[in-house]
Amino acid sequence: MHIFILELKRLTKTRIIWISIGLAVVLSVVMAFSAISNEEYDYTGKNGNMESITGVSAIAANKKQMAPYEGKVTVSELQSDLKIFHKLVNKYGENIPSDIFLKEITPRFQRLNLIASWYSSSQSTFTALEKVQPDDIQNFYIQRNQKLQSAVESKYPHNSAVKNAVMSLNSKVKTPFTYFYGLPNNSFFILDFLIFLLLLICVVINTPVFSAEYQTGSDDILRSTRNGRTKLAVSKLLAALLIDLVLFAVSLAIFILVVDKTFGWERLLSSAQMNNVFLFLPITVGQEQALLILAGFFTLFATACFSMFLSAKCRSSTTTLILAVAFCLFPEILYLITQGTGNFTGLLGCILPSGGLGINNNLFYQLGKMLFIQVGAFSIWSPYLIMGAAIVEIPLFFILSVRAYCKHQVA
Amino acid sequence: MELTFSNLTKRYKDKTAVNALSVTLTPGIYGLLGANGAGKTTLMRMTCGILNPTSGMVLLDGKDTLSMGESYRDLLGYLPQHFGYYPVFTAMDYLLYVAALKGLSASAAKVRANELLELVSLQSVSKKKIKTFSGGMKRRLGIAQALLNDPKILVLDEPTAGLDPKERVRFRNLISEISKDKIVILSTHIVSDVEYIADKILVMKDGCLIHQGKPDEITATINGYVWGCRVDPGQAEMLNSEYTISNLKHEGNEDMLRIVSEYRPTKNAVQVEPTLEDLYLYYFSEECSNEKNDKN
Numbered sequence: 001m002h003i004f005i006l007e008l009k010r011l012t013k014t015r016i017i018w019i020s021i022g023l024a025v026v027l028s029v030v031m032a033f034s035a036i037s038n039e040e041y042d043y044t045g046k047n048g049n050m051e052s053i054t055g056v057s058a059i060a061a062n063k064k065q066m067a068p069y070e071g072k073v074t075v076s077e078l079q080s081d082l083k084i085f086h087k088l089v090n091k092y093g094e095n096i097p098s099d100i101f102l103k104e105i106t107p108r109f110q111r112l113n114l115i116a117s118w119y120s121s122s123q124s125t126f127t128a129l130e131k132v133q134p135d136d137i138q139n140f141y142i143q144r145n146q147k148l149q150s151a152v153e154s155k156y157p158h159n160s161a162v163k164n165a166v167m168s169l170n171s172k173v174k175t176p177f178t179y180f181y182g183l184p185n186n187s188f189f190i191l192d193f194l195i196f197l198l199l200l201i202c203v204v205i206n207t208p209v210f211s212a213e214y215q216t217g218s219d220d221i222l223r224s225t226r227n228g229r230t231k232l233a234v235s236k237l238l239a240a241l242l243i244d245l246v247l248f249a250v251s252l253a254i255f256i257l258v259v260d261k262t263f264g265w266e267r268l269l270s271s272a273q274m275n276n277v278f279l280f281l282p283i284t285v286g287q288e289q290a291l292l293i294l295a296g297f298f299t300l301f302a303t304a305c306f307s308m309f310l311s312a313k314c315r316s317s318t319t320t321l322i323l324a325v326a327f328c329l330f331p332e333i334l335y336l337i338t339q340g341t342g343n344f345t346g347l348l349g350c351i352l353p354s355g356g357l358g359i360n361n362n363l364f365y366q367l368g369k370m371l372f373i374q375v376g377a378f379s380i381w382s383p384y385l386i387m388g389a390a391i392v393e394i395p396l397f398f399i400l401s402v403r404a405y406c407k408h409q410v411a
Numbered sequence: 412m413e414l415t416f417s418n419l420t421k422r423y424k425d426k427t428a429v430n431a432l433s434v435t436l437t438p439g440i441y442g443l444l445g446a447n448g449a450g451k452t453t454l455m456r457m458t459c460g461i462l463n464p465t466s467g468m469v470l471l472d473g474k475d476t477l478s479m480g481e482s483y484r485d486l487l488g489y490l491p492q493h494f495g496y497y498p499v500f501t502a503m504d505y506l507l508y509v510a511a512l513k514g515l516s517a518s519a520a521k522v523r524a525n526e527l528l529e530l531v532s533l534q535s536v537s538k539k540k541i542k543t544f545s546g547g548m549k550r551r552l553g554i555a556q557a558l559l560n561d562p563k564i565l566v567l568d569e570p571t572a573g574l575d576p577k578e579r580v581r582f583r584n585l586i587s588e589i590s591k592d593k594i595v596i597l598s599t600h601i602v603s604d605v606e607y608i609a610d611k612i613l614v615m616k617d618g619c620l621i622h623q624g625k626p627d628e629i630t631a632t633i634n635g636y637v638w639g640c641r642v643d644p645g646q647a648e649m650l651n652s653e654y655t656i657s658n659l660k661h662e663g664n665e666d667m668l669r670i671v672s673e674y675r676p677t678k679n680a681v682q683v684e685p686t687l688e689d690l691y692l693y694y695f696s697e698e699c700s701n702e703k704n705d706k707n
Contacts, residue, residue: 006511013499218495221556224459224566225512226484409462 003227007239016208020201021247027201028251031194032258035187039263041065042106044099059182059262066181069107070266073177073274075141078115079134081108089130110179110274118144118277141175148278155370162372162379172282179274182267184285187259188275188292192362195296198251199357202244202300203307203328207320209240210311210405233405237308237398244304252293260289276368288367295363295383298390299356303328305397306353312404332358340371346382347373353393356386413437414458414564414594418467421453421618428453430618431467440590442605442626443598444687445615446695451598452492454615455566458596459489471564485514488562492569494553498542502533502552505541506559513560520559527555530585532578546573554582558589565589567597571604583608606687616694630685637689638670640680650676655696657689671696 011017041058045051053061084104088096096105105112109125115137116128123131137143148170149163156162184191210233213219222232260268268286273279275288283291307324314320331349335358338345349361350373356363363383372379380388414436421429429450445451456462458469460476460483469476476483496505503524510520528534531551541549550573557565567586571579579601586595587608599605605612605626612629614622622629637657642650647659647666654676658669669683670676671693685693 003512006508010497010500010508013497013504015499213495216495217491217493218497220456220459220461220491221489221495221509222512223461224484224487224489225509226481226514227512228480228484 003231003235004238007235008242011239011243017205017243020205021243021250024198024201024247024251025254027197028194028254029258031190032255035184035190035259036262038186042098042102044102048099050098050102056262063181063264065107069111070180071178073111073114073179073271075138075176078111078137078140081111082115082129082132082134082137084108085112085129086134094126110183114177114274114277115140118147144277145170148280151278152370156372156379159372159379165379165381166280166370169282170280173273173280174271174282177271177273178269178284180264180266180268180270182263183270183275184259184263184267184289185275187263188289188364189362191255191289191292192296192357192364193359194251194255195248195293195300196357196359196362198248198296199300199303199354200325200328202247202304203324204321205243205247206240206304206307207311207324208317209236209308210401210408211314211317211320214315214408214410215317229406230402233312233402236405237305237401240308241301241304244300248297248300252296256289256293272367278370279368280370281367291367291383292363295356295387295390298387298394299354299363302353302390302393302397303357305394305401309397309401309404312401312408315410327352328354329358331355331361335361340369343374346371347375347385350382350385351389353390353397355389356383412563412592412594413470413472415470415473416454416458416467417470419454419457419464419469420466421450421457421462422465427618429457429464432615432618432620433467434613434620434623436594436596436611438590438592438594439610440586440595440597440605440608442609442612443596443615444602444605444612444691445598449615449695450618451615452568453618455489455568455596455598456491458564458566459487460484461489485560486563488557488560488565490553490557490567490570492572494549496541496549496552499540501538501540502528502544503537505552506556509556510559515560523559523561524555527558530558531555532581547575547578550574551578551582554585563593565593565595565597567595569599570597571599571601579604602686602688602691612687614690614694621694622690626687630687630690633671633685633690633693635682636671636673636693637683637685638668638672638676638680639683640668640670640677641665642668642677642679646677655692657686657692 036059037055039058039062040052040054041061042050042052088100088104112129113125115132116125119132120128149167152163152166213222223229268284268289270285272281272283272285272288306327310323311320331352331354334345334349340346349355355361356366363386366382366386369382371382373382373385416432416434419429419432420427432454443451453462457464471479471483500508506524506527507520510524515523528537531554533548533551536548541552544552550570554570557567571582574582583604597605609626611623612626613620614629622632642665644666647668650656650668650670655671656668657671660667670680671689
């Protein structure tokens with residue numbers, strides 16, 4: 001404990017730590033601002049033209065407009081929305097006047113979008129809705145289950161275990177869905193990206209932990225003091241991880257507080273299926289957000305431990321940093337090259353320490369992808385694999401780092 | 412207290428840095444002499460438990476120091492050849508940090524740090540960041556940190572590198588003062604640093620201990636191999652290329668040479684009393700000329 005506090009004090013005296021924490025705070029504010037400023041509210045201006053506002057005032061206006069449409073998304077409401085849509089299309093075709101569109105379609109858009117994506121994922125919302133009749137969705141939720149089952153069977157035709165797992169989870173999805181304004185599609189993407197940037201900052205903090213001491217020779221003095229190598233290594237690792245944790249917690253707290261407070265906490269009660277109709281995990285948007293944060297936390301810590309393992313192995317902090325950043329970006333690069341196809345590359349993208357974080361290869365997308373990776377005799381859902389691998393890698397790389405530090409010897 | 416190196420060997424892939432070295436040290440100052448690559452630093456790092464020997468043991472009063480762990484390291488003070496410090500720390504912060512690592516209480520650490528800063532003449536800059544220090548100041552701070560826990564075994568690798576002559580004299584006096592009941596091992600290229608204060612000299616070459624003994628005993632091994640002569644500058648140049656010249660001085664139209672050689676180099680050469688520097692040159696003339704060539 002004594003050495004841990006000493007190491008912590010030493011780290012907090014270095015400029016890089018404060019710059020990193022400052023950068024993380026700035027990033028979280030910028031990202032929160034970005035999530036808020038992307039929100040748009042369209043209305044008909046005094047001269048009859050469509051005008052827009054963005055940001056906080058758009059959120060307030062949207063909230064007011066959407067209030068009557070919040071709550072349970074019943075089949076009869078969906079049918080009613082569809083009827084209104086067809087009525088307007090019959091009257092105006094595809095060129096619905098903007099004032100009518102804003103008044104009748106925009107507030108119903110989330111629910112209409114639900115029907116459209118349920119009907120067809122490959123067609124535009126408008127085209128899909130034109131083809132669906134209100135009577136077609138009188139058993140919307142039952143039909144959704146059937147469509148989900150067909151999709152699983154078609155993607156994994158000879159794998160009943162996958163089908164059973166999907167349908168078992170799906171059976172717990174609460175219907176009818178619940179909707180509150182502020183579905184966080186965009187802010188979840190930004191949240192994932194923020195965690196990815198935090199991960200890179202943590203790598204910058206963690207890579208010098210051992211290698212810089214080897215490089216400067218200060219490690220020799222530490223090793224000749226009364227504390228053994230194991231105690232030193234564990235203290236150094238824990239101190240660096242605590243700083244990572246503070247950085248992560250502060251940054252995420254700012255982001256979540258700003259974004260959720262602005263959009264309204266009640267949005268977290270929405271069914272996650274309102275974002276992705278075929279998501280078979282029985283969770284709300286709030287639980288989905290918690291899952292993304294938890295997965296981000298595990299991934300960040302797994303990567304932090306991995307980068308400290310590299311640090312314990314390499315003699316130069318520059319080499320460590322280059323290697324660690326390369327490993328961080330590898331799952332993302334792999335995804336860009338393979339577009340997520342192929343079992344082995346999919347597996348690599350999930351099990352590498354930074355798997356599940358990035359612009360494309362992130363957990364938020366993986367949740368909606370219904371991607372099962374074959375690992376030996378088992379088919380594992382990619383989000384489970386990402387989380388599981390990270391949870392295993394944290395103690396694994398922690399122990400390997402301690403071992404590498406203890407074994408490190410330089411002539 | 413007895414520190415014994417028993418058949419101590421350290422092998423790297425393609426090199427044996429220390430080769431079956433055996434010696435027993437009792438309290439006193441030991442000057443470790445050897446050219447670059449002789450194995451001095453490796454020996455010192457093994458002494459401090461930073462490197463594990465490939466074979467053999469370091470024993471303290473018969474106990475294996477590796478198994479003694481904390482109780483052995485508590486007795487150690489070490490100044491590495493490349494003193495690694497934390498640039499943003501002040502001298503005082505750094506000493507307090509190392510003192511805490513060495514297990515000193517906060518109050519004792521403060522007192523001891525102040526004493527040592529005074530001792531190494533850094534009291535006036537105790538609140539300045541180490542990155543602003545000169546090489547000599549950093550070295551002195553390194554010496555101070557090694558002394559924090561009043562070590563019984565003090566290992567100093569090139570402690571005087573970067574110190575000016577006045578600082579070196581202060582350092583020698585300091586080591587002499589504190590060496591009572593301690594085993595002090597110090598390696599240096601500056602032979603005069605150990606010549607005056609070392610109780611015993613250990614000479615290492617190619618990982619082996621080739622000589623050990625008191626300075627006068629050890630220099631006696633090259634009795635008859637050191638010559639003094641006066642020659643004209645042309646002949647001096649010729650002799651310089653043939654022999655190891657330990658000193659060359661111009662006096663009028665003549666050069667006064669001090670030559671280390673097993674054979675009389677000139678007819679007028681007379682035998683002179685060898686010094687430790689002559690001994691160093693005798694054993695390491697090849698390495699010294701290689702170093703000179705590398706620098707050129």
